């Protein structure tokens with residue numbers, strides 16, 4: 249049964265009737281023995297792929313197999329930032345398609361995801377960085393995507409908390425994308441799960457995949473018994489290499505923990521997303537008033553969703569250098585997610601050495617913003633067997649061919665992204 253259309257009128261009607269008429273946003277399903285398509289991983293990419301397979305490609309016989317509950321992976325752990333300020337033309341096109349997807353998201357999915365295009369500001373601290381951001385802004389302008397340079401006075405006007413002359417890396421200016429911003433991450437998962445479920449997709453929670461046997465159909469051993477499927481999509485973020493190993497192949501993916509933090513709530517003091525280019529630190533203020541912030545990945549491989557102390561210290565130091573006033577706030581919570589870091593920092597949406605097994609991975613620490621386009625291109629690949637025009641450059645084979653994507657202008661070195 250559908251959860252019905254959400255609207256201001258419905259909210260009013262339910263309020264008058266004691267909120268007795270709401271139905272579950274999606275149906276809890278149990279895995280059937282066979283599906284046309286099985287998607288492993290109920291994160292943002294798995295759910296968006298299921299939605300697009302059902303909506304755009306008309307395939308309804310689909311299961312999303314999620315080992316936990318929806319939203320407990322990186323989808324519900326990220327810092328909610330969306331933007332399309334990339335450097336290489338194919339990446340600008342892909343990520344701007346995603347940003348346009350966020351601009352339509354709430355109308356299309358009939359769900360309030362608190363899409364807030366408050367702007368994202370990258371700070372500039374060296375002449376080299378200014379040069380790089382100017383090149384990036386020009387590359388974006390050539391693709392018709394907004395980007396603008398802000399001088400130090402403009403930075404101070406936008407973010408009064410920033411200490412322009414901080415001793416570590418004084419601020420020389422900023423690189424602003426006004427269409428960037430934040431989107432409430434759990435709402436994104438709930439919206440896609442609800443829409444996919446309404447279209448007939450089985451959202452199967454608490455069912456982990458523990459084995460993959462290639463063949464046609466592919467057999468998945470799950471914690472709820474075997475499931476076979478004509479085609480399978482792996483969308484398991486930091487667990488991609490372990491699931492690929494189950495299917496018998498290796499991936500150019502390493503798993504690292506990425507941490508984030510939130511402070512106690514304060515009145516509005518930070519009304520855009522700001523990124524410190526001199527150290528690993530970025531922050532925004534949530535609608536509840538907490539300052540949400542994070543930094544770089546931990547320095548060693550890990551599957552633990554908690555993170556390590558040295559990175560806590562590194563992130564705090566960078567944040568307090570940039571915005572010393574933050575020292576007055578108490579940190580309420582800290583958490584981490586496990587990142588699927590690809591060797592060139594760009595995603596992999598591709599077929600694999602195993603026939604009928606497809607991948608959506610390598611989203612690194614920036615995969616949340618990609619979800620509306622990532623779901624579309626993965627659905628296209630699984631439905632048609634050919635890459636979507638927006639994602640031809642995301643093929644797995646680029647690593648074998650030495651054709652890595654040089655997004656950071658830093659060459660094909662994993663440590664440099």
Ligand SMILES: Cc1cc2nc3c(=O)[nH]c(=O)nc-3n(C[C@H](O)[C@H](O)[C@H](O)COP(=O)(O)OP(=O)(O)OC[C@H]3O[C@@H](n4cnc5c(N)ncnc54)[C@H](O)[C@@H]3O)c2cc1C
Pocket residue numbers: 288289290291292293294313314315316319320321322323324325326327328329330455456457458483484485486487491506507508542583584585586611612613614615616617618
């Ligand atoms: C602290 C932090 C901050 C971040 N900030 C941002 C940001 O501001 N902007 C941005 O764009 N990106 C950000 N990211 C990155 C972003 O969250 C990820 O790139 C993106 O969410 C990954 O895609 P996903 O949502 O599908 O992953 P997930 O939500 O992790 O989905 C993968 C799912 O697969 C499931 N799974 C794993 N193994 C199995 C199995 N064997 N069987 C069944 N299910 C399985 C997991 O339980 C999980 O739910 C951040 C990440 C973290 C951790």
